[in-house]
Amino acid sequence: MRLLESPDQIAPLPPVGPGLIDAIQRSGLAGRGGAGFPTAVKWRAVAQRSRGDAVIVVNGAEGEPQSKKDRVLMGARPHLVLDGAFIAARVLRARRIVLYIGERHTAARDSMLRALAQRTEPERGLVSVAAAPPRYVAGAEAAAVHLINDGVATPTNVPPYPFERGVDGAPTLVQNVETLAHVAVLARTGAIPGTMLLTLAGGVSRAGVVEVETGTTVADAVARAGGPSDLPRGVLVGGYFGRWMKVEDALPLRLTPEAGIGCGVIGILPTSRCPVCETAAIMRYLAGESSAQCGPCFFGLRALADACTRIASQGSNAADLARLQRWSAEVRGRGACKHPDGAVIFLSSALTVFAGDFEHHQSHDVRRTA
Amino acid sequence: MSTEHHLVVDRIKCDGRGLCAELLPELIRLDDWGYPILRPGPVPEHLLPLVQRAVEDCPVLAIALRRSERRE
């Protein structure tokens, strides 16, 4: 059974117990929200602490600007996602489920609410809904918990981790919607679907969401989206928290949980776009998405974005290139959450893959008027 | 078993006053925006009293000393 191309139906939930966690472990399922954390480890951490008071947060925040797959899944298979949530609630002995859905993802939310209205009362009674603000960090686990508890979607210091003290102070599982759908298929059929949802973005003929077999190459995934629309210049694997790759390295890459593909965004940069300007724009976005709680993240990402922008708009210079290297190393690991780390990993990949472009970049305005 | 001490900074509380780096230049330097960068690794035994002082003197109480047991 695949995730997207099967009919979405209500059927009685299969009998599940703690044995499901072993089955999840054997399946090797890893979180599909971006971090790729082993699902069984997360479930076990909550199971060990739950006294019938655990909370399940169904994470459909999808704050990554290029990603669409969670929205598409909630729109097409809301019952499958709900199944995953109810199964989690049984296995982890939860008394509350929160659907945490991006506030701009209205079609997805409506689809989930319609499906919920079709479920039976004892199930429905467990569920409440919270709107995730359209911010990059809102999808982070600690931010989700913070929003549900206090109405503020900023990350908090960890520990305590959500599995220790999350929503209402209870052990909490925060799980991406696609991951929950995989669990639902596993519980129903005895096997995970063996597929993954990807969002193809940028220079492809048909940008959008595709479901591919695990192990498919990036080249085949791009072909599923109609192929490149223009000669590709680089590939951004994993979205804004991912990494740039050279086309020749990216195309043969096999898409597996171990491949580090984050939330499953594959962005193709066409030759008509400038990698330096593109990187600078994404860095400005990520700097603006700092929740401004931690100095190194707030000031550091802003300074990095400014240096990138100077190179992009005025041309390359040695001082800014050196600053980018030094600040990237210094900022890493110095936020309460992983936001700065994601941003500098992304930037470092740009500085490596497009090293020549960063070194020799000239202002496009100058070139045009020269 | 031996005891190790590690400095930790609460990145949300810290607002870059910089007092810690003045007291403990051996372990802490400041980045270009005035926020502390810690030297990696455990705190050397002989610096513990100074570290204690830095922990107590931080105006926003953003630094702490964590003890951990280490198996050898």
Ligand code: SF4
């Ligand atoms: S590291 Fe950045 S995004 Fe994360 S909590 Fe601190 S300021 Fe907010």
